[in-house]
Amino acid sequence: PAYQAEFDAKIDAGGYIEAKDWMPESYRKTLVRQISQHAHSEIVGMLPEGNWITRAPTLKRKAILLAKVQDEGGHGLYLYAAAETLGVSRDELLDALHSGRAKYSSIFNYPTLTWADIGVVGWLVDGAAIMNQIPLCKCSYGPYARAMVRICKEESFHQRQGYDLLLTMMKGTEEQRDMVQDAVNRWWWPSIMMFGPHDKDSTHSAQSSRWGIKRISNDDLRQKFVDATVEQAKVLGVTMPDPELKWNEARGHYDFGAIDWDEFWNVVDGHGQGNVDRLAARVKAWDDGAWVREAALEYARKHDARDSRAA
Amino acid sequence: PAYQAEFDAKIDAGGYIEAKDWMPESYRKTLVRQISQHAHSEIVGMLPEGNWITRAPTLKRKAILLAKVQDEGGHGLYLYAAAETLGVSRDELLDALHSGRAKYSSIFNYPTLTWADIGVVGWLVDGAAIMNQIPLCKCSYGPYARAMVRICKEESFHQRQGYDLLLTMMKGTEEQRDMVQDAVNRWWWPSIMMFGPHDKDSTHSAQSSRWGIKRISNDDLRQKFVDATVEQAKVLGVTMPDPELKWNEARGHYDFGAIDWDEFWNVVDGHGQGNVDRLAARVKAWDDGAWVREAALEYARKHDARDSRAA
């Protein structure tokens, strides 16, 4: 209880909780769930973009995409490291992913069908991710907050690159413009679903908000994203697949149509073959790599043994 | 000895030995080696052509190539069946192939690098094969002779299709004609090596000739092939990569340059990564299919058991 009071005071003062500090078990659990889910999303998220690396249309774009996917691997690393400060190992977390117990952002279950998807994923998906993540840079858990600062910086770079890719395509042939519009049509609704259920249907928000893990509500973030993105769409010359999308002078915001939550929950619940394929790809990589990890361990064991004999 | 005399008489009279007939052990062994080597060549030979099925430039050509490769599988089947009449099982023969004990025609270790290779393989490789095989249609072992009749008929159909493919390409663009010439450059020498060593260096010929398993000498068949093929090359408009190739009025045949037998023996002895890749592909197919073969056996076993219980 004394610990609890100290913890609460630190939270209320806007201070950071560090790994060595006492924290309530539910705080720890919530953070592990949230950070690992985010880490898993980064590494699963390498797959839809990785799908186009070998077919990138120019060497410059191939290099940009490679660097981006590499950054995502890096984000996964920071985040697993942040989760490890809370007393779980990366292997345990990966096991939860591979066995289907842990979740990752269901946005990555959607397929990347054309090169324009690479641009749209950068623009909309990374854009929505940043909107979600910026508040986390000031979240109450220090290691997570510091990881998010670095991640947000890189993500906004990725978003600009995605947008630049689309600008180039929109200046190209009619076929290229159609490709961009088609990709926007497929990714728009999934992107705005990335902010999660409406506030009234959201379970974790109150407690998380108290802890400074979730500082802004789903609906507020979503509105912010829509407002920013619709303006960018105008510059780009694409239209969002939502006839109800229009500026509301009174609210000072864009109104938009009703979200198809059945679709959202279907994808979250894994009733998508995308989920099956993504998970199978991760599990296969892990299983195929088992002999490599074992070899590295065995080599280290042998050489530690030799070294200590020599000593 | 009485059996031997009867066997010799039948051979001398140009009659057929059948599976149930007595035959010398060395005759049986020679035939098993020759027939199984031929069977293996057919199924390994599916690989270099199979390499282009998914990339065939038109649907018509894709269908022709599929049918051809299917025919080769069929030849493999007839030949394994002919070998089985001599008391070896297909599984034993395949085991000898997979373990590297049995040989197959080393021509199939060469890669198919462009679509023109598909035509040239039909024209030159099947052409040389037919030249080798026609005498076998009258060989002394009945089941083998009958298999060869059917095979030769189909092979000459394939050869015409290959030639037709090349004629079409030669009527096309300069790029297409270059592709054909390049393929001819790569396949010409390997094709004429298909007739084996010069008669003076050939080990099996005398006995095989006595048995009617090998009726015409390597060098005679090779000459016949060169004479026929050079004329076809003229019609096609390609040149063979042999500056010494020219009509010899006195001999009534084409003279040609010296064969690089080092190259021949390197490829026969498997000092080619082609050999490694082809064999690996066959072994992988066999190993990957083990569970299917086991399932079929187990299903048959269970249902035979059920049927006999029911009876």
Place this chain on the structure above:
Amino acid sequence: MTQQMTSPEHIEYVLRLGDNALILGQRLSEWCGHAPVLEEDMALANMSLDLIGQARMLLTHAGRLEGRGRDEDQLAFLRTEPNYRNLTLCELPNQDFGRTMVRNFLYSSFQKLLWERLMTSSDAELAAIAAKSIKEARYHAQHSGDWVIRLGDGTADSHARAQGALDYLWPYTAEFFATTPVDDAVAAAGVGPVWSELETAWEALVMPVLAEATLTVPARTPFRSYGKFGRHSEHMGHLLAEMQIMQRTYPGAQW
């Protein structure tokens, strides 16, 4: 050439039939030389050949209906991905022999029903193609159905693989029966059936075989695939890259 009955829906319907045959034929052709036994190498090549043959007739017919001078090869090799109308099921990777056979069974059972109905199409050319193709579909369904039973009721390993294949593929069969205005228009013109009407008959064909194979049919989920509407899986682009490369590299050349 039956110009009076041609409509965009009619063309799309024929293209869809042709693309199914083309794309599954392409997939099956990848097996060439890699099957578990020689007899299956030949059977798979043979089924691929049947499907490529169907694709040739159907795409040629679609090109004529369209009237823009596109032949079978231009349609087969020079469209972009969203213009292919095949079922997603057809483009999925072969994976192992089990998945290949379960797919062939699910698909060719459906095709059998389709060709039966198309034999009386008001489009005489399509009816003729159906009359030829139905025999092939019957053989494909028989051959793959026999394997589904052997694998499902074989060893523990083969049962697990066959069940895994069915679990993986089953959700994609919902697409067979997804309603579309194209079907309604085509049915109204007597060209062919609305595919959703075939669901009951299809289940009556496949369920007994799956039962004999001791396989458990998965429950339907809300998952839907959209290949026949032109929205494909990630696998399609890789398949097309390989299939199209010659025509893309040498535009206009004769082969």
Place this chain on the structure above:
Amino acid sequence: MTQQMTSPEHIEYVLRLGDNALILGQRLSEWCGHAPVLEEDMALANMSLDLIGQARMLLTHAGRLEGRGRDEDQLAFLRTEPNYRNLTLCELPNQDFGRTMVRNFLYSSFQKLLWERLMTSSDAELAAIAAKSIKEARYHAQHSGDWVIRLGDGTADSHARAQGALDYLWPYTAEFFATTPVDDAVAAAGVGPVWSELETAWEALVMPVLAEATLTVPARTPFRSYGKFGRHSEHMGHLLAEMQIMQRTYPGAQW
């Protein structure tokens, strides 16, 4: 731009360097998301990125030397197979992590020697590229060499896999040192070394690591591969079909 020293051999020599980087970079990029541990996902992406970066500089330079207005992308994506001059080793499929690492080690050890020599090239642009690339090659050789040792001297299984990888790849390394008139001409102009001269130094680099990895170096066989002469393996066509498809499908488009 050093026009006075440009010869067809010079262009081909630079193209060969560029194609090595391009094709191995393409292969390594296939690993993305599929490596044994996350750190290796990043390392492989990083090495691929280094190689694509080298390819961009080298192909741009080759295009300028050629003077026909071809940029890096036209050279990377719009040549036909025999015009690619990479070593066959670079185009072989990745297969498992072991084969990938053994290849990287054999190749980057060679590349390290090459860049060292090219830092003093009479072609100033090439010398500048070499100065940048040598750091990358050093890292690649270090990273892959560490893995070769760990895998070779790890478990029985990893030893067998590493040995199998070495047995498979070793024959292709003879191509590094195959003599060609191109090298002679280029060496005479001071542009770069004759590759065959590097054999002893290369063996001095790789042998100790292979020995520490407890691997047996196969005997040289008469087998020769000819990728750098434009005659590739069957694997190359499939790699190119995938790599080129966008440029082949949308000629002239900007991306």
